[in-house]
Amino acid sequence: MSSAPIVVSNLKKYYQVHDKEPGFSGSLKSFVNRKYRQVKAVDDISFEIDAGEIVGFLGPNGAGKTTTLKMLSGLLHPTSGTARVLGFVPQTRRAEYLRQMTLVMGQKQQLTWDLPAIETFLVNQAIYEIPDDQYAKMLDELTELLDLAPLLKKQVRKLSLGERMKCELAAALLHQPQVLFLDEPTIGLDVTMQTKIRQFVGEYNRRYNATVILTSHYMADVTALCKRVIVVDHGKLMYDGSLAELSARIAPHKLVRVELSAPMNGHNLSAYGEVLKAKGQSVEFLVPRSKTSETASRILSELPVADVTIEDPPIEDVIARVFEQAALARQDRSENDEDESGDA
Amino acid sequence: MLIWLHKYFALTRRSIGVQLEYRVSMVIWMLSATFPLIMLAVWLPMAKDGPVGGFTAGDFVAYYLLSFYMRQMTAVWVAWELDYDIRHGDMNTKLLHPIQPIHDYISFNLADKIMRFIMFTPLVIIVALVVPGVNYVVTPLNITFFIIAVIGAWTMRYFTQFSLGLLGFWFSQALVLVDVFWMLFLLFGGGIAPIQLLPEPLKTLAYILPFRFMMSFPIEIMMGQLTTNEILLGFAQVAMWIVILLGVYKFLWTRGIRQFSAFGA
Amino acid sequence: MDARHSTIQRVWRVDKMIKHFKLLGIFWRFSILAELEYRVNFLTNAFMSIFWLVWGIAGASIFFAQRDEIGGWTYYQVLIVLGLFSMFTGIMEAFFRPNITSMIEAVRNGTFDFVLVKPVNSQFYASFHSLTMWRLVDILAGAGLIGYALYKLQVVPTVQQYFAFFALVLIALVIVYCFWLAMMTMSFWFVKVDNLAELFYSFYEAARFPVSVYGTWLRAILTFVIPIAFITTVPATALIGSLEPIEMLFGLAIALVLLFGTNRLWNFAIRSYASASS
Numbered sequence: 001m002s003s004a005p006i007v008v009s010n011l012k013k014y015y016q017v018h019d020k021e022p023g024f025s026g027s028l029k030s031f032v033n034r035k036y037r038q039v040k041a042v043d044d045i046s047f048e049i050d051a052g053e054i055v056g057f058l059g060p061n062g063a064g065k066t067t068t069l070k071m072l073s074g075l076l077h078p079t080s081g082t083a084r085v086l087g088f089v090p091q092t093r094r095a096e097y098l099r100q101m102t103l104v105m106g107q108k109q110q111l112t113w114d115l116p117a118i119e120t121f122l123v124n125q126a127i128y129e130i131p132d133d134q135y136a137k138m139l140d141e142l143t144e145l146l147d148l149a150p151l152l153k154k155q156v157r158k159l160s161l162g163e164r165m166k167c168e169l170a171a172a173l174l175h176q177p178q179v180l181f182l183d184e185p186t187i188g189l190d191v192t193m194q195t196k197i198r199q200f201v202g203e204y205n206r207r208y209n210a211t212v213i214l215t216s217h218y219m220a221d222v223t224a225l226c227k228r229v230i231v232v233d234h235g236k237l238m239y240d241g242s243l244a245e246l247s248a249r250i251a252p253h254k255l256v257r258v259e260l261s262a263p264m265n266g267h268n269l270s271a272y273g274e275v276l277k278a279k280g281q282s283v284e285f286l287v288p289r290s291k292t293s294e295t296a297s298r299i300l301s302e303l304p305v306a307d308v309t310i311e312d313p314p315i316e317d318v319i320a321r322v323f324e325q326a327a328l329a330r331q332d333r334s335e336n337d338e339d340e341s342g343d344a
Numbered sequence: 345m346l347i348w349l350h351k352y353f354a355l356t357r358r359s360i361g362v363q364l365e366y367r368v369s370m371v372i373w374m375l376s377a378t379f380p381l382i383m384l385a386v387w388l389p390m391a392k393d394g395p396v397g398g399f400t401a402g403d404f405v406a407y408y409l410l411s412f413y414m415r416q417m418t419a420v421w422v423a424w425e426l427d428y429d430i431r432h433g434d435m436n437t438k439l440l441h442p443i444q445p446i447h448d449y450i451s452f453n454l455a456d457k458i459m460r461f462i463m464f465t466p467l468v469i470i471v472a473l474v475v476p477g478v479n480y481v482v483t484p485l486n487i488t489f490f491i492i493a494v495i496g497a498w499t500m501r502y503f504t505q506f507s508l509g510l511l512g513f514w515f516s517q518a519l520v521l522v523d524v525f526w527m528l529f530l531l532f533g534g535g536i537a538p539i540q541l542l543p544e545p546l547k548t549l550a551y552i553l554p555f556r557f558m559m560s561f562p563i564e565i566m567m568g569q570l571t572t573n574e575i576l577l578g579f580a581q582v583a584m585w586i587v588i589l590l591g592v593y594k595f596l597w598t599r600g601i602r603q604f605s606a607f608g609a
Numbered sequence: 610m611d612a613r614h615s616t617i618q619r620v621w622r623v624d625k626m627i628k629h630f631k632l633l634g635i636f637w638r639f640s641i642l643a644e645l646e647y648r649v650n651f652l653t654n655a656f657m658s659i660f661w662l663v664w665g666i667a668g669a670s671i672f673f674a675q676r677d678e679i680g681g682w683t684y685y686q687v688l689i690v691l692g693l694f695s696m697f698t699g700i701m702e703a704f705f706r707p708n709i710t711s712m713i714e715a716v717r718n719g720t721f722d723f724v725l726v727k728p729v730n731s732q733f734y735a736s737f738h739s740l741t742m743w744r745l746v747d748i749l750a751g752a753g754l755i756g757y758a759l760y761k762l763q764v765v766p767t768v769q770q771y772f773a774f775f776a777l778v779l780i781a782l783v784i785v786y787c788f789w790l791a792m793m794t795m796s797f798w799f800v801k802v803d804n805l806a807e808l809f810y811s812f813y814e815a816a817r818f819p820v821s822v823y824g825t826w827l828r829a830i831l832t833f834v835i836p837i838a839f840i841t842t843v844p845a846t847a848l849i850g851s852l853e854p855i856e857m858l859f860g861l862a863i864a865l866v867l868l869f870g871t872n873r874l875w876n877f878a879i880r881s882y883a884s885a886s887s
Contacts, residue, residue, distance in 0.1 A: 101726070379811060531668065
């Protein structure tokens with residue numbers, strides 16, 4: 001057995017949903033006889049995460065990210081397959097396990113609306129049985145890292161969204177968990193606040209060597225924090241590895257931007273690569289990775305160049321491409337077998 | 345007029361759809377009206393030794409059967425809807441629709457009434473036929489009187505509760521008043537016991553206050569306890585109360601919306 | 610070895626109980642703080658409690674306007690039942706209602722997940738984390754009515770009778786808790802459990818009167834099927850002095866069975882919640 005804190009093998013979660021046809025007759029029909037359909041939220045996923053790693057969990061809405069996080073935090077029983085976190089089977093929800101992990105959901109809050117956050121902290125102190133001295137120390141640290149001092153005594157309903165998120169994080173980390181599941185922790189926040197939360201997560205990870213799984217819609221969160229990403233789509237694992245490698249594999253091209261010193265009329269630009277944009281004196285090429293340096297030197301020698309930059313395409317585009325390819329692959333598959341749904 | 349009917353039809357149809365989605369809670373709400381049956385269960389053993397204040401066992405069954413039916417057919421919960429909408433700002437959305445919000449609320453209630461009518465009318469008729477000693481005055485004229493009185497009772501209850509719910513624009517505790525109203529309604533409207541059986545001075549009060557027309561009056565008609573003149577006089581009183589309640593509603597609504605748009609939710 | 614093991618277990622249990630009492634204190638302090646934010650509630654609740662009690666007495670007096678006794682109980686004896694009815698309403702509204710409300714809310718918007726990831730017994734947390742202090746007024750009002758009725762009856766219960774009374778109230782508390790826990794458990798499967806509470810209250814209305822006023826059938830149902838008799842009637846008989854000892858044993862048995870059964874139901878629900886939701 002592996003010693004990694006998070007070990008997931010062949011994890012599956014299927015569940016039933018019922019559909020309602022529109023209109024009155026649809027309501028009546030579903031009143032009498034509900035039709036159910038099976039959805040494969042997570043479909044045979046395996047991975048391991050080492051201590052101290054921050055892993056980005058990527059995928060479009062409904063890809064199975066949250067479902068996986070819920071299974072890892074013991075909220076959902078897997079349909080089949082196993083997960084081990086810190087050696088525990090999450091769904092048994094042993095107190096020893098729960099005391100060492102935390103779950104933060106950016107869309108939901110655990111703080112009580114009408115009271116200052118510090119009151120919820122005290123309740124959590126009791127629930128997690130945190131000794132007074134350790135509680136005081138941790139509260140000090142979190143206060144310093146998150147600038148909580150002016151927020152703690154204000155009623156939660158009077159805090160801004162970003163301030164509330166800071167307090168949510170603090171409430172979730174008071175017991176100094178070893179494993180963090182962060183589901184969209186920066187959702188809806190402005191850019192400065194996103195950066196602050198991001199920095200904080202990084203800092204916590206360094207200080208306590210905590211293992212973190214993070215989902216986010218904002219690629220900036222992922223690029224700043226995660227060396228490694230896991231990409232899921234329609235419940236399937238699409239990619240598991242480093243961010244850099246992902247760009248290399250999915251986007252085997254580099255972006256070459258050229259500023260010309262004179263307009264190039266009539267010159268055949270497409271000889272150097274796929275022209276993405278040609279506007280006045282600035283041109284953008286998509287060049288195969290292997291030919292990047294060769295093409296660049298040709299451009300330099302053959303064209304009147306003022307400036308050249310070579311870069312990776314933006315990560316958003318890369319990810320979008322992963323999903324496009326996955327969608328295409330799925331279409332191929334479903335043409336072969338149509339029979340995925342059924343009544344229950 | 346036709347367009348208006350069409351709108352109502354569409355609203356009500358949608359409301360029935362919504363209600364069917366919540367089938368379990370619908371059944372539960374209907375089962376919750378056991379209060380009249382409990383009160384009946386207290387009277388029945390008492391009536392074994394002879395009529396109680398002129399009511400035989402059969403009269404009690406007849407009374408509480410209709411009391412149960414009245415509660416079903418005039419059930420109103422709009423104050424809670426208003427409270428929710430005011431608090432959560434859903435009122436804003438409703439105000440944007442090109443139709444007065446009250447019609448939206450009423451359509452939900454009408455949909456509910458249609459469902460309850462279909463479920464409970466046959467039930468009441470069967471019980472009335474099966475249980476011995478249950479006697480109603482079943483003439484076309486009397487039934488017409490009864491139906492008018494039920495509609496009057498619903499209208500009075502609906503607008504009273506709507507107005508109390510509107511107080512939510514000003515006070516967060518408006519629902520407490522709805523509870524107070526409900527308890528007075530049960531006591532003085534004949535919900536606990538027929539108002540003829542109330543001890544003084546409750547009995548005198550019951551005949552002065554409007555609550556009688558929200559439950560007792562239609563039952564009195566069906567049980568043949570009133571002369572035609574008394575019925576017509578009752579209708580006049582119902583009409584008067586409805587005019588007053590509509591006035592109060594209009595007043596509170598205009599003021600309330602002004603208050604709401606000035607301060608928001 | 611065996612003996613040592615059981616000692617350790619006992620120590621562990623005492624430990625656990627202390628922890629839970631401490632938690633209860635922290636939860637209730639928290640609820641009270643939250644409630645103090647809304648001071649108007651105190652006045653309206655106090656007003657409602659009194660109004661409600663007067664209303665109940667007026668309701669009972671209608672029946673006594675026609676007869677001197679109903680079901681073998683005199684007016685002031687029925688007022689003792691009514692006092693207990695008010696006390697238990699207060700208990701349910703103060704301790705159980707706020708928890709079922711927040712449970713429904715939490716299941717609906719998914720924050721119940723936060724309860725499940727906490728190292729605390731979920732049934733304990735869900736049942737007791739919230740308190741509506743103002744409704745304790747009902748308990749006081751009910752106790753006051755019982756005292757008044759006893760005074761009017763010129764009855765001074767013996768120590769044994771008081772002991773039996775408090776034991777029966779405790780049994781009644783357990784029974785009532787089990788009803789609410791069962792309803793709370795339903796919120797995993799049905800969206801609008803608030804209605805279930807209404808349904809319960811509509812049956813609970815029957816507890817305004819001693820069960821002997823009802824016909825044989827209804828009395829049997831209220832004793833054995835929905836054991837409402839044990840909430841108000843049986844404790845009242847202890848004060849009046851007409852308690853049958855067998856009723857006490859029977860009530861205890863019902864309470865224990867319900868406690869065990871509803872706990873199993875809760876655990877089952879938690880498991881199926883975890884395998885069904887998304």
